[in-house]
Amino acid sequence: MTPQHEPPTRSTLDPLAQRRAPADPVRDVYLTGTVFLDIIFTGLDSAPVRGTESWASGLGSSPGGVANMATALARLGLRTSLAAAFGDDMYGEYCWETLERGEGIDLSRSRTVPGWHSPVTVSMAYEGERTMVSHGHEAPLPAAEPAAECVPKARSAVASLVPGRPQEWIAKSAGQGSLIFADTGWDESGRWELSALPDLAHCEAFLPNAAEALRYTGAADPRAAAHALAERVPVAVVTMGADGAYGVDARTGETAHVPAIAVEALDPTGAGDVFMAGFVTGTLAGWPLADRLALAGLTASLSVQEFGGSLSAPGWAEIAAWWHGVRTLAPAAAPPGPEAAALLARYAFLDAVLPGPGAPWPRRRAVPTLGFRG
Structure with a gap:
């Protein structure tokens, strides 16, 4: 990869898009x-115990x-x-x-x-x-x-x-x-x-x-x-x-x-x-x-x-999926409890950041052996 390479397609959002300039x-x-x-x-x-085998x-x-x-x-x-x-x-x-x-x-x-x-x-x-x-x-x-x-x-x-x-x-x-x-x-x-x-x-x-x-x-x-x-x-x-x-x-x-x-x-x-x-x-x-x-x-x-x-490590797609879940599930409590209400208030700024409701992100997870790395 060269320095001019675009970010990987996994990221659905460039958080600095509005701040980039040609001379940057x-x-x-x-x-x-x-x-x-x-x-x-x-x-x-x-914790593992000395002299024993843990599974x-x-x-x-x-x-x-x-x-x-x-x-x-x-x-x-x-x-x-x-x-x-x-x-x-x-x-x-x-x-x-x-x-x-x-x-x-x-x-x-x-x-x-x-x-x-x-x-x-x-x-x-x-x-x-x-x-x-x-x-x-x-x-x-x-x-x-x-x-x-x-x-x-x-x-x-x-x-x-x-x-x-x-x-x-x-x-x-x-x-x-x-x-x-x-x-x-x-x-x-x-x-x-x-x-x-x-x-x-x-x-x-x-x-x-x-x-x-x-x-x-x-x-x-x-x-x-x-x-x-x-x-x-x-x-x-x-x-x-x-x-x-x-x-x-x-x-x-x-x-x-x-x-x-x-x-x-x-x-x-x-x-x-x-x-x-x-x-x-x-x-x-x-x-x-x-x-x-x-x-x-x-x-x-x-x-x-x-x-x-x-x-x-999460990306924007997973953050969007989490926020969509909070906004969907919290109001269903009718009215939402104090913890849910606090989340809705604290993370309201994500509405202006995320491109839209997120779908579950099929992230590549760590796997048991290197032989599965495809």
Whole structure:
């Protein structure tokens, strides 16, 4: 795929259609990282117990790692470019083919590394949580991290900040005009100092979870943490799991709390990546903060009901099908209950976004073995 390639036909809506201009970058979002092959077990009654054999009722496989984010972005209609190393084994071939041909992701900055095997993660989902076991080796340089001078121009970029490790490409991307959206992982050093995240200075938005935000700011609660982080970045969002997400836009003064949508989770793998993709999409489309948080929460809720972190990511057709269902079923309660009424009010903005009532989307789901990949 070349950068000028149109988004895949799977996306029925271009959320940036009204904002595109001839001089704009051909890419909407750029990201880099490690692609894993994910093997997912679901339907476990409990965590595996030492010395015993556990049986799972569900099994799937899909590209994972940074592929979760890239797929979620592409399925929302964003022209997505990924720079990553791929093994030259069957796993690497499967991941490359799935992302480039299946999802329409630009891999022109990616590389296949001879003699390097693909990283693999086995994920076991139970009781709404997951346990993962991973194996892999660092890709040989320079394939592991693309040189900063090779970073393409894009409307935005998504990064994962690592304490104590500046990433040159982030500054380069921001200097070219990209809006940087970032999250971070657990600080293994235990210091939890914002000064250890120098790339935060280049970010448009920072989206940590509540545990991370509280430790970095020392705040008493997630909302206070979001306000403290908004003193460092233009937009701060703290995700709170079942309690939804709270955001602060320091430029406009907007604040918003959007509750999570209650669903029965099959596999929570990649839900945070899907949330980020929804927030990036709403931001690039110029939506109010509350609508950005609502789309992010909705896409994450839809994703956890399916296998895998990448192939479970929803697109506009599935969002339209969900909204059509809410609008059809909620009024039938006569009158709708408070939860249904809140959904109708909170997601009314979708009427102006979606092209029309959605039909069920026959999404390609993760399958038990690579032999079924057609």
